[in-house]
Amino acid sequence: MVSTIEPSSQNGHGPESQNRAEVPAVEINNLHFTYPGLDGQPPPGMPPLIQDFSMTLQAGSRCLLIGANGAGKTTLLKILGGKHMVDPSMVRVLGRSAFHDTTLESSGELSYLGGEWRRDVAFAGFDVPIQMDVSARKMIFGVQADPARRDRLIKVLDIDLDWRLHTVSDGQRRRVQICMGLLKPFKVLLLDEITVDLDVLARADLLTFLVSECAERGATIIYATHIFDGLDKWATHISYVAQGTLQLFEPAEAIPELKEMSLMRTVEKWLRADQALVKAARKRQKEEADKRPAAMLMNNGWAGGRLTSTVALPHSSNRVLR
Numbered sequence: 595m596v597s598t599i600e601p602s603s604q605n606g607h608g609p610e611s612q613n614r615a616e617v618p619a620v621e622i623n624n625l626h627f628t629y630p631g632l633d634g635q636p637p638p639g640m641p642p643l644i645q646d647f648s649m650t651l652q653a654g655s656r657c658l659l660i661g662a663n664g665a666g667k668t669t670l671l672k673i674l675g676g677k678h679m680v681d682p683s684m685v686r687v688l689g690r691s692a693f694h695d696t697t698l699e700s701s702g703e704l705s706y707l708g709g710e711w712r713r714d715v716a717f718a719g720f721d722v723p724i725q726m727d728v729s730a731r732k733m734i735f736g737v738q739a740d741p742a743r744r745d746r747l748i749k750v751l752d753i754d755l756d757w758r759l760h761t762v763s764d765g766q767r768r769r770v771q772i773c774m775g776l777l778k779p780f781k782v783l784l785l786d787e788i789t790v791d792l793d794v795l796a797r798a799d800l801l802t803f804l805v806s807e808c809a810e811r812g813a814t815i816i817y818a819t820h821i822f823d824g825l826d827k828w829a830t831h832i833s834y835v836a837q838g839t840l841q842l843f844e845p846a847e848a849i850p851e852l853k854e855m856s857l858m859r860t861v862e863k864w865l866r867a868d869q870a871l872v873k874a875a876r877k878r879q880k881e882e883a884d885k886r887p888a889a890m891l892m893n894n895g896w897a898g899g900r901l902t903s904t905v906a907l908p909h910s911s912n913r914v915l916r
């Protein structure tokens with residue numbers, strides 16, 4: 595399953611983008627990934643969590659990564675962010691292996707704002723808890739950054755530099771954290787639901803800022819989220835994942851459902867259709883497992899809720915660009 599999307603006019607490419615387009619910003623080739631069990635080995639009898647996953651994004655793209663809880667979005671973003679080791683041929687960011695080439699992250703070219711990042715923040719070379727008694731000014735000015743970019747982000751996120759982080763609200767603290775995460779001019783940004791605490795204005799202004807980063811600098815963003823407010827026209831591409839398999843990857847403008855209904859309704863429709871199939875497959879699998887002798891279940895049976903084989907979902911293959 596190979597999907598390649600060329601940059602579209604809505605990506606805001608300037609003339610100097612010719613070179614950028616030669617090396618895709620993100621390239622995933624037939625990715626397979628399994629979390630190791632306690633013995634460090636893949637659990638026997640289970641299919642890979644992520645399988646047969648291919649997707650290419652050119653510079654300037656904004657891709658929404660959509661899928662049910664447990665679909666594999668965070669896992670995928672972590673792999674792209676170099677947090678999990680995979681064969682370098684399967685995942686390239688800016689033409690390099692994110693796991694093996696640590697300069698991608700240390701240079702700020704690749705930025706991952708996800709789970710662990712929500713609790714701590716990189717400050718002066720250390721990961722420090724975001725709730726410590728320190729001012730927003732000290733945190734934000736502790737990161738080496740272009741002063742104009744810093745001022746712009748402080749304005750976009752409407753940050754009061756005198757805020758003490760241990761006394762402000764969750765949303766205010768999150769603004770400081772997001773500001774710090776965006777201070778370096780990233781080329782590829784991976785966002786794993788970071789806007790949950792933001793109010794409507796902060797979220798809208800941040801989303802607008804991210805659009806300008808792609809249009810003006812050719813940055814590429816993959817954003818995993820369950821909150822679709824304000825995102826109807828935001829993405830250039832939609833990537834829909836179910837059971838670790840890419841079900842749909844298309845330019846947003848090429849998705850017929852989005853011409854008729856909102857992004858939220860569209861996603862709800864996809865999820866409901868897939869949920870019904872997965873539930874039925876789970877039931878079948880459990881019934882089969884119940885019939886087998888207990889000894890056989892050790893290696894080949896019901897896996898406590900996870901399917902031991904993939905269900906063909908209605909979107910499979912035909913919705914992925916080839």
Ligand SMILES: Nc1ncnc2c1ncn2[C@@H]1O[C@H](COP(=O)(O)OP(=O)(O)OP(=O)(O)O)[C@@H](O)[C@H]1O
Pocket residue numbers: 629630643661662663664665666667668669670
């Ligand atoms: N460290 C781990 N070890 C083993 N399994 C894991 C680990 N992390 C996640 N998983 C499993 O991988 C599957 C996908 O998890 P993942 O966090 O990638 O899903 P997600 O799409 O981001 O879900 P959500 O929308 O709930 O954040 C889940 O079944 C989860 O239990």
